Amino acid sequence: SQTIHQWPATLVQPVGSPLSLECTVEGTSNPNLYWYRQAAGRGLQLLFYSVGIGQISSEVPQNLSASRPQDRQFILSSKKLLLSDSGFYLCAWSRDAQSRTATNEKLFFGSGTQLSVL
Amino acid sequence: LAKTTQPISMDSYEGQEVNITCSHNNIATNDYITWYQQFPSQGPRFIIQGYKTKVTNEVASLFIPADRKSSTLSLPRVSLSDTAVYYCLVGRPRQLTFGSGTQLTVLP
Numbered sequence: 590s591q592t593i594h595q596w597p598a599t600l601v602q603p604v605g606s607p608l609s610l611e612c613t614v615e616g617t618s619n620p621n622l623y624w625y626r627q628a629a630g631r632g633l634q635l636l637f638y639s640v641g642i643g644q645i646s647s648e649v650p651q652n653l654s655a656s657r658p659q660d661r662q663f664i665l666s667s668k669k670l671l672l673s674d675s676g677f678y679l680c681a682w683s684r685d686a687q688s689r690t691a692t693n694e695k696l697f698f699g700s701g702t703q704l705s706v707l
Numbered sequence: 708l709a710k711t712t713q714p715i716s717m718d719s720y721e722g723q724e725v726n727i728t729c730s731h732n733n734i735a736t737n738d739y740i741t742w743y744q745q746f747p748s749q750g751p752r753f754i755i756q757g758y759k760t761k762v763t764n765e766v767a768s769l770f771i772p773a774d775r776k777s778s779t780l781s782l783p784r785v786s787l788s789d790t791a792v793y794y795c796l797v798g799r800p801r802q803l804t805f806g807s808g809t810q811l812t813v814l815p
Contacts, residue, residue: 623800632794633751633805646801679750683800693739693758696800698750 591616595680595699602706608653608667610702612680615661620682621694622663624655627677639663670706678702711795716810725782727809729795732776738798740771740778745792745808754793755780785813 595612602608614620621640625633635648637655645655652671656664663680679701683694712730719725731740739758743751755762757769757778768781782789794808 621801625805632807635800635804638801648804677748681750681800693741693756694799695741695753695756696743696751697753701748701750703748 591682591697593680593682593697593699595702597702598700599703600705602670602704604672604706605669608665608670608674608704610665610678610680610704612663612665612699613661614682617661617682617684619660620684622657623681623683623696624663624665625679625681627679629676633679637665672706675704675706678704711797711806713793713795713806713809715807716812718812718814719785720814721786722784725785725789725811725813727780727782727793727795727811728777729780729797730777731795731797734775734797740769740775741796742767742769742778742780743794743796743805745794751794751805782811785811787813787815789813 592615623638624636626636627633636653637645637647639645639657642657642660645657653665653667680699681696683696685694713727739756741756742754744754745751755764755767755769757771759771759775762769770779780793790811790813792808792810794805
């Protein structure tokens with residue numbers, strides 16, 4: 590079966606410090622990978638997605654970046670954190686499933702990282 | 708991109724059936740409809756997915772009318788543990804962002 594690991598669970602960082610969040614998926618190959626951010630009481634905002642090694646699409650301009658150095662590894666980074674970067678960060682994976690009508694995906698999420706920038 | 712509209716919140720009592728409707732007037736021909744459940748401080752969990760008519764699994768049912776401009780998630784006999792936020796997504800995840808969802812509160 591497939592599993593997704595995301596760490597750390599909580600993180601408190603000072604403004605201006607760097608960030609590195611890591612996500613790995615087991616039990617599948619060539620997954621689609623996603624990074625989301627959720628502010629308190631809000632919906633999930635798509636930050637980045639990747640359909641393959643080295644292929645990153647950014648949805649929101651910001652001081653964050655993502656990398657996919659290996660097939661099942663997805664990393665979210667920042668060189669200098671801002672107060673506004675605080676939030677709940679979620680990694681997710683999916684596989685394309687082709688049917689006669691369309692291509693559908695089901696997202697499977699990690700347990701998340703609660704980031705507080707002080 | 709299909710925009711979705713769903714109620715911000717709903718209350719129900721234990722043992723009742725709950726129906727949450729999502730409107731998606733500009734759904735595309737190749738869009739699937741997917742529902743997720745999220746508890747506080749956890750990632751969303753896939754509940755059910757469908758393209759047309761009715762889909763049922765061990766957790767819920769999904770009703771989709773012929774025009775596919777709306778969908779209804781049906782939770783039979785809810786319990787207190789079903790209190791969560793429910794999200795309706797239309798299309799592929801890379802094309803959209805989760806909305807604020809529907810906060811379902813189940814009361815004793």
